[in-house]
Amino acid sequence: MKKRFSNQVSIITGGASGIGYSIAQRLGGEGSNLVIVDRDDESGKRTAAELNASGINTVLVIGDVSDEKVAENAVAQAKENWDRLDVLINNAGITGDPGSIWELPVTEMDRVYRTNLRATYLFCQKAIPLMLRNDYGRIVNIASIAGKEGNPKMVPYSSTKAAVIGLTKSVGKELSDTGIRVNCVTPAVAHTAILDQTSPEVVDYMISKIPLGRPVELSEIASLVTWVASEECSFTTAGVFDISGGRATY
């Protein structure tokens, strides 16, 4: 089978675990060199070691993705090691604490905003100039079904994920006269560590809303993201790819 990412370079934020790691394995398995960015030192090192041991060239950047210097460093790593950047996966995200808007302090909104939206803005801003050098790039932002539907007791998460969808549409149009495509995906609930951040009631609510009656598998998300990140995704930009088991039909 043809390796769709041979000689390419991909940055994956939040790539140390969960959905990001699953995407890293797929992109790396199809030939991409990787820059993994994560704030978790321990799982970051373990993941990078596993990827390198399996023959996937991986550079690790430890830091908070909402820090401008971390975004700059990630792009600098791609440039210094391989002198190119083909794929950016803005995947790092947090749910924030569960609670109604009148119960949650605004600092919780600020915290979720920094990881989910500010970081996506920063990584796009820093990555695009290097992609433009080759007039080629694929940016895939991991939004959420929560950004389309709005989940109760998840206002910071739902609203910042809706903003990620808006950012994707705007940046995609800005780059429509270039070889860069910018899209997002909106997964339904998947079993990862992120679910520990919210309450069992909220998780049950999210699963109950899925017509297919189950959470999405990480491999199912990685399959879709890999295609959207590939050269094959040539005629969709500023787009929103649904993977919600039928919860959203738009």
Ligand SMILES: NC(=O)c1ccc[n+]([C@@H]2O[C@H](COP(=O)([O-])OP(=O)(O)OC[C@H]3O[C@@H](n4cnc5c(N)ncnc54)[C@H](O)[C@@H]3O)[C@@H](O)[C@H]2O)c1
């Ligand atoms: N799991 C789900 O149900 C689900 C559903 C829809 C969308 N998503 C989205 O998918 C993405 C990945 O989620 P996941 O389920 O794999 O979560 P996860 O918690 O399993 O993994 C997230 C990774 O991002 C890292 N990270 C978080 N905040 C960071 C920061 N500020 N700086 C650097 N690294 C940071 C974590 O250390 C972790 O390695 C998120 O954007 C999430 O919102 C998840």
